[in-house]
Amino acid sequence: MSPRTEQQYEEIREEKKKLIMDTALQLFANEGYHNTSIDQIARTAGISKGLIYNYFTSKEQLLQSLIFSGFDEFAQFFDPNRDGVIEKEELHYLLREMFKLLxxxxSVWKLYFGIMLQPQVMKMVEKEVYQYALPYLKLLVDYFKKEGKENPYLEARFLSAVGDGIGMHYITDPDNFPLEECVEKLIALYQ
Amino acid sequence: MSPRTEQQYEEIREEKKKLIMDTALQLFANEGYHNTSIDQIARTAGISKGLIYNYFTSKEQLLQSLIFSGFDEFAQFFDPNRDGVIEKEELHYLLREMFKLLxxxxSVWKLYFGIMLQPQVMKMVEKEVYQYALPYLKLLVDYFKKEGKENPYLEARFLSAVGDGIGMHYITDPDNFPLEECVEKLIALYQ
Amino acid sequence: MSPRTEQQYEEIREEKKKLIMDTALQLFANEGYHNTSIDQIARTAGISKGLIYNYFTSKEQLLQSLIFSGFDEFAQFFDPNRDGVIEKEELHYLLREMFKLLxxxxSVWKLYFGIMLQPQVMKMVEKEVYQYALPYLKLLVDYFKKEGKENPYLEARFLSAVGDGIGMHYITDPDNFPLEECVEKLIALYQ
Amino acid sequence: MSPRTEQQYEEIREEKKKLIMDTALQLFANEGYHNTSIDQIARTAGISKGLIYNYFTSKEQLLQSLIFSGFDEFAQFFDPNRDGVIEKEELHYLLREMFKLLxxxxSVWKLYFGIMLQPQVMKMVEKEVYQYALPYLKLLVDYFKKEGKENPYLEARFLSAVGDGIGMHYITDPDNFPLEECVEKLIALYQ
DNA sequence: AATGAATGAGGTTTCATTCAT
DNA sequence: TATGAATGAAACCTCATTCAT
Incomplete structure (x- = not known):
């Protein structure tokens, strides 16, 4: 009966929010966004449907939160805004680490890829995606510029595309796809 | 005795089926499968909802038909079963033609990529997808074997992944993505 | 190209009508009225849906026709209006013959029983059913009156009910229900 | 933490489930299963369509629930598994009570008879029906065996059929059918 | 903060019936 | 007479969201 402190409440809130997001991520990634109902999320998380709406205003906003949270987590690992330039070794390191994270x-990446190709979902987060992606693209452009490439923008987009292709194939067929070897092959292109 | 000849009926059927499939393809590709209702397809095509069910047993089967039809169309262009082996020039040609087709x-490819990453949709067509994809993979494996590569399977999967990555990025951002240059860069890797 | 005579047309009409009714009877009886579609009847009969509407104005009217036709067929065997009175031996004979016909x-009886217990279908044919049933009831009432029974109406309704009960159980479980013995037991009650 | 106690929820659930089942029973019995829409049930019960699906997974399952619930209610009155044997007086008592219950x-019986004769509905519940019916049949068989009848099984099936016949005729024409007298006539057969 | 009963809009699907040919 | 493509009303069902408690 003792009233909880403000901080205790805050902790509960954070915990519950995380629980909901983790559960939703797994389900969205494995079953698909449209094939996962709020009810299913609630049941899987062991909470009530109503509670989800205490933390998220809608299913769509829950999805957005997941996407942005995924981006944030990613950004924490690879902050492209540190000093602005990277060396060749750093690029290799980044690529390896990225695919390790993948x-x-x-789940996050399954969701990410699934989402990116879903037209109407994409529209929802389009603007933010570009906001997030831009610094990374710029990092690459700068790198290739420094490397003396003729068309650094082209190089950057090519690398991004290739990276996503490898990621996508791994996600689609994780049991057979030779991820490590492909990554090394990719890195080898940028010696 | 029959008021229209068998052939007339056949023509009507072919025409209507095509109309429905074309309409559905556009909508599925641009709005997403789950965000496109049968009603919307019917209205867009200028027909009744019921008619769609004269041609397809369900929305799901309509999707399947679209996917397989896309595959078939693709396969008509690039039959991997011709003689079984391809030369370097043929590979280059194939890659260029493929991306031209892309x-x-x-629309087809938007659908294809969107589908591949949608877990529950993928399940629907998984088996068939592999059936379709296998000959192409084999073609590449054989090519790289002939080229004397150490690990032809790896090479084949790498190329597939890279190709899909480029395709995916183009589809996602057709206005800005430098498709032709990327394709040439890709081809340059296989000189 | 030779024009058919009026009579030939009439023959065709009769033949087709019979075909439709026979098919519908089998399907209605075995699958249920509501679970049988016009399309299914047409396909089973090897004709077109439209043709059915040349002979019957609606599915409901087709059902009515079947019921009345069943009654008629039945009435041809057991005309209750012959001389108005029956002897004990005739009653026994009638009962045995009825169940033989059953x-x-x-199929007809399956339909008949199924229909009688379907409220809204019953409403459709209620009036006619009574018209048909009344003479038979009267025949029985007269018989029991002649036999000196105290309450002939009760006797008649009892016998009808018992007869229908036996019929119903036979229809529901034709493989196991001991029809002949039950009929003999029934007849034995009216020695 | 929960706003209503578990018990409160349970009460609400029981009440609503009963409301839905009572409403559906009346409608199914009087209008027929196929002629009663979920919407109609909802409107009659003064609730939303959706709510019905909180309690029953489908219209079919609602029907099943009704049938089994009817059986259960019936079984509570006449438990055939008490001691296994009944006396003549008990048989008379049972018959009278059964028809009183009828x-x-x-409504329940209207539904029951309607269902038994509807081919595809019967299939749904066939197995369970036999499970329910068997003990009663056995009870009768044992009774007639004890009474020294030559063919107890025949006697049991005959009595069941006759009973159902009387029930059916009463249900079909409750205003005119002389139920009590018929029941007494029936009982008189088993003195 | 938390529950889950309740809603209702909207989705897929079925099918009796029409009608141009 | 005969066909079957086409319609559209109405059915079943799902599920995001609300809200009293």
Missing amino acids: KEKM | KEKM | KEKM | KEKM
């Missing part, structure tokens, strides 16, 4: 957090 | 038939 | 034309 | 709960 492997560890496959 | 550009022309963007 | 066995032979199970 | 009169009181005509």
Whole structure:
């Protein structure tokens, strides 16, 4: 009966929010956004449907939160805004680490790829995606410029595309796709 | 005795089926499968909802038909079963032609990519997808074997992944993505 | 190209009508009225949906026709209006013949029983059913009156009910229900 | 933490479920299963369509629930598994009580008879029906065996059929059918 | 903060019936 | 007479969201 402190409440809130997001991420990634009902999320998380609406205003906003949270987590690992330039070794390191992260957090990436190709979902987050992606693209452009490439923008977009292709194939067929070897092949292109 | 000849009926059927499929393809590709209702397809095509069910047993089967029809169309262009082996020049030609086709038939590919990453939709067509994809993979494996590569399977999967990555990025951002240059860069890797 | 005579047309009409009714009877009896579609009847009969509407104005009217036709067929066997009175031997004979007919034309009776218990279908044919049933009831009432029974109406309704009960159980479980013995037991009650 | 106690929820659920089942029973019995829409049930019960699906997974399952619930209610009155044997007086008592129940709960029986004769509905519940019916049949068989009848099984099936016949005729024409007298006539056969 | 009963809009699907040919 | 493509009303069902408690 003792009233909880403001901080205790805050902790509960954070915990519950995380629980909901984790559950939703797994389900969205594995079953698909449209094939996952709020009810299913609630049941899987062991909470009530209503509670989800205490933390998220809608299913759509829950999805957005997941996407942005995924981006944030990613950004924490690879902050493209540190000093602005990277060396060749750093690029290799970044690529390897990225794909390591991909492997560890496959759900996020499943969701990410699934979402990116879903037209109407894409529209929802389009603007923010570009906001997030731009600094990384710029980082690459700068790198290739520094490397003396003729068309750094082209190089950057090519690398991004290739990276996503490898990621996508791994996500689609994680059991057979030779991820590590492909990554090394990719890195080898940028010696 | 029959008021229209068998052939007349056949023509009507072919025409209507095509109309429905074309309409559905555009809508599925641009709005997403789940965000396109049968009613919307019917209205767009200028027909009744019921008629769609004269031609397809369900929305799902309509989607399947679209996917397989897309595959078939693709397969008509690039039959991997011709003689079984391709030369370097043929590979280059194939890659260029494929991406030309990608550009022309963007809707199909939007659908294809969207589908591949949608877990529950993928399940629907998984088996067939592999049936279709296998000969192409084999073609590439054989090519790289002939080229004396150490790990032809790896090479084949790498190329597929890279190709899909480029395709995906083009589809996602057709206005800005430098498709032709990327394709040439890709081809340059296989000189 | 030779024009058919009026009579030939009439023959065709009769033939087709019979075909439709026979098909519908089988399907209605075995699958249920509501579970049988006009399309299914047409396909089973090897004709077109439209043709059915040349002979019957609606599915409901087709059902009515079947019911009345069943009654008529039945009435041809057992005309209750002959001389108005029957002897004990005639009653026994009638009962045995009725159940023989039941066995032979199970479909009609399946339909009949199914229909009688379907409220809204019953409403459709209620009036006619009574018209048909009344003479038979009267025949029985007269018989029991002649036999000196205290309450002939009660006797008549009892016998009808018992007869229908046996019929119903036979129809529901034709493989196990001991029809002949039950009929003999029934007849034994009216020695 | 929960705003209503578990018990409160349970009460609400029981009440609503009963409301839905009562409403559906009346409508199914009087209008027929196929002629009663979920919407009609909802409107009659003064609730939303959706709510019905909180309690029953489908219209079919609602029907099943009704049938089994009817059986259960019936079984509570006449448990055939008590001691296994009944005396003549008990048989008379049972028959009288059964038909009293029939009169009181005509809806259930209307449904029951309607269902038994509807081919595809029967299939749904066939197995369970036999499970329910078997003990009663056995009770009768045992009774007639004890009474020294030559063919107890025949006697049991005959009595069941006759009973159903009387029930059916009463249900079909409750205003005119002389139920009590018929029941007494029936009982008189088993002195 | 938390529950889950309740809603209702909207989706897919069925099918009796029409009608141009 | 005969066809079957086409319609559209109405059915079943789902599910995001609300809200009293």
